[in-house]
Amino acid sequence: MTSIAFQGQPGAYSDLACRKAFPTMTTLPCESFEAAIAAVHEGRAALAMLPPENSLAGRVPDMHALLPKSGLSIIAEKFLRVEHCLLAPPGASLATIKRIHSHPVALGQVRNLLRELGATPVVEYDTAGSAEIVAKLNDIGDAAVASSLAAELHGLQILRRNVEDEAHNTTRFYVMAKNPVVPAPGTPHLMTTFLFRVRNVPAALYKALGGFATNGVNMTKLESYMVNGTFTATQFLAEVEGHPEERKLRLALEELEFFSTEIKLLGTYPADPFRLAQRGD
Structure with a gap:
């Protein structure tokens, strides 16, 4: 498979x-x-x-x-x-484009292009779908903002690459x-993602997270969201550096468990080279 x-x-x-x-x-x-x-x-x-x-x-x-x-x-x-490309049927040029189709998020990321060409944005359900629609329309007045792969699959030409307003x-x-693939403890540059719910007691989150600080564990993400549509039960998604079996992270998770009603490990995996480059490793 x-x-x-x-x-x-x-x-x-x-x-x-x-x-x-x-x-x-x-x-x-x-x-x-x-x-x-x-x-x-x-x-x-x-x-x-x-x-x-x-x-x-x-x-x-x-x-x-x-x-x-x-x-x-x-x-x-x-x-x-994400490198947005301006795609159009064969025979089209920047001068012929009157309408640009794409997902609303993508259209919001190419405002400079829309302004430059004086084109009308046309909202579609996704970027690849917009390329398919433009290919079917086969009109030199219509273009799509989508990936270079979408151009290849739908027989469109790339009029301009990297049309997004922001380079980042x-x-x-x-x-x-289906099954976890956990690197060995001691493997460098590991990330661990987990979910947890804190107990309904004063300062529970503050106390639960204290173990990560005192044990020198770097937490790269902490996000909250409601559980089952209620306003009283909050679940947290967290990501930290390290392996759960390594002493620092193990002690931090033990302290977290004391103040939590549930902890669920979602995975331990190597940090992507992009992440390492961003932090200068």
Whole structure:
């Protein structure tokens, strides 16, 4: 089995990320995050590659809601620099473009281009889908903002690359599998992702997190969200550097457990080279 599942249409940025990270695997497009997770459980894919966050758009709420019950383990992280391309049918040029189709988030990231060309933004359901629509329209007045892969799959020409307003647009992906693949303790540059709920007592979160500070564990992420639509039960997603069996992180998790009603490890995995480069390692 050599397939890797992602949410979206062929040519989506998630598809491109899968192909870059796992060039020997076949990508499996899925309509939803749930469908991508199910593909792994059902054996139609060995892995799923799903995005928890983007540097411009922030976290992906659907992913955070699905993580606790996904039944999958995080075995790696990958980062993709999002490079928007302006795609159009053969024969089109920058001078002929009147309408630019794409997902609303992508359109919000190419305001300078829209202003320069005087083009009308046309909202579509996703970037790869916008490329498919422009290919079917086959009108030199229509263009799409999507990936270079979408251009290749739909027979469109790339009028301009890197049309995004901000150069730091990057999406992070979790690589998820049915069974955990845990590196050995002592392996350098490891990340651990986990969920927890604190007890309903004063200063519980403050006390729960104290163990990470006193044990010298670097926490790179802490996010909260409601559980089951209630306003009284809050769940936290945290990411730290290190291995749960290493002394510093083990002691920190033991202290966290004392003030928590539930702790669920989602995975321990190598930090991506992009992360290491960002922090200068």
